[in-house]
Amino acid sequence: MDIHELYQALKQKDRYALSKAITLIESNKTDDQTKASELLNLLLESSEKIQSKRIAITGIPGVGKSTFINSVVKGLSKDERIAVLTIDPSSVISGGSILGDKTRMPDLIGHPNVFIRPSPSKGFLGGIAAYTYRVILLCEAAGFKTIFVETVGVGQSEIEVYKYVDLFLLLTLPRTGDELQSLKKGILEQVHGIVVHKTDLFDPTEIHKKTALLKEILEEQTYNTHPKKFITDFSSTSSKSPQKIIKLCTDFFSDRALILKKRKQNEASIFQDQLKKLWLDQLQNHPDLKALIKAHLHNDPFVRAQKVINALK
Ligand SMILES: Nc1nc2c(ncn2[C@@H]2O[C@H](COP(=O)(O)OP(=O)(O)OP(=O)(O)O)[C@@H](O)[C@H]2O)c(=O)[nH]1
Ligand SMILES: [Mg+2]
Incomplete structure (x- = not known):
């Protein structure tokens, strides 16, 4: 499926294209995810x-x-x-x-x-x-x-x-x-x-x-x-x-200006949430994490957390 064609069909208010695009973003396949991201980038450019x-x-x-x-x-x-x-x-x-x-x-x-x-x-x-x-x-x-x-x-x-x-x-x-x-x-x-x-x-x-x-x-x-x-x-x-x-x-x-201002603030907050989520996922999957926690078990939880983070930097 060509993403630019799909994007054009969407802009023509084609409902079938809309359903198809939603199905694409619902897909868990890596290839579909890449295409969906491409499509979303095109949409973001014009969404304002x-x-x-x-x-x-x-x-x-x-x-x-x-x-x-x-x-x-x-x-x-x-x-x-x-x-x-x-x-x-x-x-x-x-x-x-x-x-x-x-x-x-x-x-x-x-x-x-x-x-x-x-x-x-x-x-x-x-x-x-x-x-x-x-x-x-x-x-x-x-x-x-x-x-x-x-x-x-x-x-x-x-x-x-x-x-x-x-x-x-x-x-x-x-x-x-x-x-x-x-x-x-x-x-x-x-x-x-x-x-x-x-x-x-x-x-x-x-x-x-x-x-x-x-x-x-x-x-x-x-x-x-x-x-x-x-x-x-x-x-x-x-x-x-x-x-x-x-x-x-x-x-x-x-007040359209206010709506757009709030959207920008929300978007920044969504980005922060996502960053934290990905960062935490990365941290929790780090191969050295378990060993480091074990090595610092004698410290209280606050000091232990700091030491683990310092060691992973
Ligand atoms: N009397 C009365 N009944 C209502 C009103 N609005 C909805 N209902 C009834 O309340 C019930 C639930 O309505 P829904 O619209 O399905 O409620 P909902 O919040 O979407 O429910 P969920 O999607 O299950 O969370 C239905 O039987 C409706 O007919 C109302 O203004 N007055
Ligand atoms: Mg309902």
């Missing part, structure tokens, strides 16, 4: 010019992430090209099924301007986040201007994903203690927006109480200082229109 919006939706299983995406996308202009990347929780457990999320997006299946791609939840070199990042770039190259990523709702990958998107949106319910769980996992430090969801099932006092509590937490965030952070409530099954959500999102993306 693309006025895309990258949005991740996170929240506990069953909070309504897929239904929410279905509702919001349905409310967008029919001409807008939208990609939805889902990581199906059932595939995390069973390692297989990709049907779960699609059944919650009945209005998007077969839609000519919507591209849905379930992601492999395991087995991808570099993990879910690296995979997601690459697929986002591919979708953008193929003319998809808004990219939704539905996170799996459990584990570390959902926190990592915030670096790969512009808007990290948390769905939560009016009556659960899941904000405490989220706080523990650091999610509330990273989110830009919170939607108190399934409001049709709860009474207004409860919704108000939960919203006020989360608003306070959002305002106190020190890590995330985006000026357009927001909190709102919504029902994906009974709200007549998702326009209030769409307006908040549009507003969030209004």
Whole structure:
């Protein structure tokens, strides 16, 4: 497969080429990996010019992430090209099924301007986040201007994903203690927006109480200082229109320079993470490591670590 041809086909908004390119980056074969890197380099050169919006939706299983995406996308202009990347929780457990999320997006299946791609939840070199990042770039190259990523709702990958998107949106319910769980996992430090969801099932006092509590937490965030952070409530099954959500999102993306600045910062942080990961892999696989540790066992762990590092320099 010629990479330049594939790149040109992507730019022609060819969906088949997009699927083919994603399959290429999913491949663990060395030859495919080389080709995928070549393609990604071509994409990176042009990615800044693309006025895309990258949005991740996170929240506990069953909070309504897929239904929410279905509702919001349905409310967008029919001409807008939208990609939805889902990581199906059932595939995390069973390692297989990709049907779960699609059944919650009945209005998007077969839609000519919507591209849905379930992601492999395991087995991808570099993990879910690296995979997601690459697929986002591919979708953008193929003319998809808004990219939704539905996170799996459990584990570390959902926190990592915030670096790969512009808007990290948390769905939560009016009556659960899941904000405490989220706080523990650091999610509330990273989110830009919170939607108190399934409001049709709860009474207004409860919704108000939960919203006020989360608003306070959002305002106190020190890590995330985006000026357009927001909190709102919504029902994906009974709200007549998702326009209030769409307006908040549009507003969030209004300062393009800020979005691009944040992307650069995130990219630098992704690079640092990767560097640490590779460095650690290299260190752990060093043939002398075991012997060196043994030789310095009489030292306390801090001194021992320093001596081992000094010896490996
Ligand atoms: N009453 C009510 N039910 C909703 C709403 N949104 C989603 N649901 C229902 O909640 C259930 C779970 O919805 P999903 O969209 O699959 O939730 P999810 O967060 O994507 O779930 P996972 O992908 O399994 O993590 C389904 O039965 C939906 O019909 C809502 O706003 N109100
Ligand atoms: Mg889902």
